Amino acid sequence: MKVLIVYGSPDGKGNSRRLADALNQGLRADRTEIEEINIYDYNVTEVWSDYFSDALQNNFKRAGEDDMSGLIDKMSASDIIILVSPVYWYQLGGKMKTFVDRWADTINTDFSTDLKGKGLALVTTHSGLNVMNSSNYLQLAMEATARFMGMIWMGAVDAPTALPISSGPIDAHYQIAKNFGEKLSRGENLIGQKVL
Numbered sequence: 001m002k003v004l005i006v007y008g009s010p011d012g013k014g015n016s017r018r019l020a021d022a023l024n025q026g027l028r029a030d031r032t033e034i035e036e037i038n039i040y041d042y043n044v045t046e047v048w049s050d051y052f053s054d055a056l057q058n059n060f061k062r063a064g065e066d067d068m069s070g071l072i073d074k075m076s077a078s079d080i081i082i083l084v085s086p087v088y089w090y091q092l093g094g095k096m097k098t099f100v101d102r103w104a105d106t107i108n109t110d111f112s113t114d115l116k117g118k119g120l121a122l123v124t125t126h127s128g129l130n131v132m133n134s135s136n137y138l139q140l141a142m143e144a145t146a147r148f149m150g151m152i153w154m155g156a157v158d159a160p161t162a163l164p165i166s167s168g169p170i171d172a173h174y175q176i177a178k179n180f181g182e183k184l185s186r187g188e189n190l191i192g193q194k195v196l
């Protein structure tokens, strides 16, 4: 199984990274081929007016010399793409969101997509202080995005941040993340169904 992990927090040693490291342990247990990148190391041009029609016609002149085509090559070479992002206002972090906005680069005129059949998974952390669990909104958005793109939703793991008035992650969060990594390396989704 080839896995691409895309880190998307400005804090390279933060909460999301620590949860992803636990997942990564599970992935490595099965000798999965893993490529890890940090979206902050890449230049991804934000979408422009008429972007979507340009994208359908494969016209990316207005993106300039950015890194998006190389990033699409990395995704195309992978079986599973794992996004690692804190929740920012119920959504992906901004830099990661810009990257996902640009996934429309892979949509063709007949609305087929070059990411069809790829597994998509999410690792995310949040404040743990919510009127409602904001990670759920992000998970729903990513599951719907996967469906639109013809990708296979593998599931998500999340954990709260340690704050003076919130619990923070406990061992069980890291254990679930590690188990998820093991399942992904076998082409299984979060509940253990073989989908890839």
Ligand SMILES: Cc1cc2nc3c(=O)[nH]c(=O)nc-3n(C[C@H](O)[C@H](O)[C@H](O)COP(=O)(O)O)c2cc1C
Binding pocket: 009, 010, 011, 013, 014, 015, 016, 017, 085, 086, 087, 088, 089, 090, 091, 125, 126, 127, 128, 129, 130, 134, 135, 160, 161
């Ligand atoms: C701009 C911004 C927006 C945030 N929005 C939310 C939110 O909507 N819900 C939430 O629970 N936490 C929110 N948080 C808290 C982060 O999700 C949380 O601290 C996360 O664990 C940070 O991950 P990191 O250490 O990997 O960067 C937000 C933090 C920032 C900086």
